[in-house]
Amino acid sequence: MSLFREHAAELSAETVVVAAGRPDRAHDEAVNPPVVLSSTYYGTGSLGDGDRGYGRYANPTWEPFEEALAQLEGAELPGLLYASGLAAVSSALSLLPASGVLVMPSHSYAGSLVMAGELAAKGHFELRTVDITDTDAVKALLAPADGKAADMLWLESPTNPMLGIADVQALTDAAHAAGAIVVTDNTFSTPLVQQPLSLGSDVVLHSVTKYLAGHSDVVLGALVTSNPEIRAELLHHRTIHGGIAGPFEAWLALRGLRTLALRVERSQASAATLAQRLKDHPRVESIRFPGLPDDPGHERARKQMKGFGSIVCIQVSGDAARSGAEAADALVKALRLWLPATSLGGVESLIERRRRHTAEPESVPENLVRMSVGIENVEDLWADLEQALASLDT
Ligand SMILES: Cc1ncc(COP(=O)(O)O)c(C=O)c1O
Known part of the structure; x- marks a missing residue:
């Protein structure tokens, strides 16, 4: 047992991201886990649970990341790495029983909504979408007086x-009372900002991307x-449906994880600064950032998150010459440092008008621009935004 594993429970998340998932301290052992490029493993006896066997069943390069993520989320079992966030979504949805009922936020990530919608249209389960910030409306769909109770929230x-904030604990309690399991997509927050398992969720999902x-x-x-039964079902789904991670990608993810705490600290602070400045800009029709005291999700976010994340969304005002959507496109094009x-969630700041994606729900305003704040100097980010916003008036 490594020193880290013995003392992991006493360590802060900032330390866990650096220390977790390292090889044992044997003399001349590498301090970083190697990339194992092999599609098969030696073996002559019977092959069962827990054996590596074949490259779709297991790869030692996945394991350090899976161990580290479990530590960070406060899970008692190793995590499961997948080929993409959507491969993980697919695996999580497979936990639904045939003809089961899924309650999902109407503003979930568009890909998750499309997948759930398509499976529901084929009759795999019933999909009920809802404004996840409206706790009473969600409860009504979880256990309707005259209908079937939900199987998954x-x-x-x-x-x-839309940066809506759900009351995770209240909804999780209501889901469990209705007999449903809860899957929480924690991509936007990371385990450093929010730990859904500690708020009662059964499964936590990440787009590790x-x-x-x-x-x-x-x-x-x-x-x-x-939950060992749920993990076994998910592992079986990953093995049989084949949505496995490439070993080199898994190695890169662990390398990226080492700086997560520093990146989150910097990008959250910069997002708060930029939101504060953007909210009073004449070209900003409205702003969403849970860190602003008058944001509708502020109080909930303060209770269940450590910080407010690093995504800021604004709606850009139009004028006589341009609609709001055209002004939003012009803003994105005028930026020199932000990447369109x-x-x-990357080190670099990214910006886009969300409705340029045809799959984005129509309830997302046409002029809404999503900003992922990176770790560049905040004054450089602001100067770029300021010049691009100013260019809309010239
Ligand atoms: C919240 C959220 N969940 C899941 C996904 C899907 O992840 P991936 O693109 O890694 O498949 C995304 C992608 O943008 C996302 O933003």
Whole structure:
């Protein structure tokens, strides 16, 4: 047993991201785990649970990341790494029984909504979407007086891209009372900011592509649970459906995780500064950032999060010459430092008008721009935003 594993429970998350998932301290052993590139493993006896066997069943390069993520989320079992966040979504949805009922936020990540919608349309389960910030409305769908109770509650908080804040503990309690399990997509917060298992969730999901890997150079996903039956079902799904991570990507994710605490600290602070400045800008019609005291999700976020995340969304005002959506596009094009690209959670600041994605729900305003604040100097980020906003008036 490594020194880290013996003392892990006493360590802060800032230390865990650096110390977790290292090889044992044997003389001349490497301090970083190696990338194991092998599609099969030696073996002659019977092959069962716990054996590596074949490259789709297991890869030692996944394990340090899976151990580290479990430590960070406060899980009692190792996490499960997947080929992408959506592969993890697919695996989590497989926990639904045939003809079961799924309650999902109407502003979940668009890909999760599309997947759930398509499976529901094929009759795999019933999908009920709801404003996840409206606790009473969610409760009514979890256990309707005249209908079937839900089997799974999907939570995303803050939601992508509306930044709505769900009351995770209250909804989790209501879901469990209705007999449903709870899956929480924790991508936006990371375990450093929010720990859904400690708020009662059964499964936590990450698009590792985002903050955990942190450098916009890998696509990966993960699930974490402390429930052995659920983990066994998820592992079986991953093995049989094949949504496994490439070993090099897994290695990059662990390397990225080492700086998660520093990145989150910096980007959260910068997001708060930028939101404060943007909220009074004449070209900003409205702003969403749970860290602003008058944001509708502020009080809830303060209770269940350590910080407010690093995503800021604004609606850009139009004028006589341009609609709000056209002004938003012009803003994105006028930026020199911010990268006009989708995704979030990387070291570099990214910005995009969300409705450029045809899959984004129509309830997301056309002029809404999502900003993923990176770790650049905040004054450089602000200067770039200021010049781009000013260019809309010239
Ligand atoms: C909140 C959230 N969940 C899941 C996903 C899907 O992850 P991936 O793109 O890694 O498949 C995304 C991607 O943007 C996301 O933002």
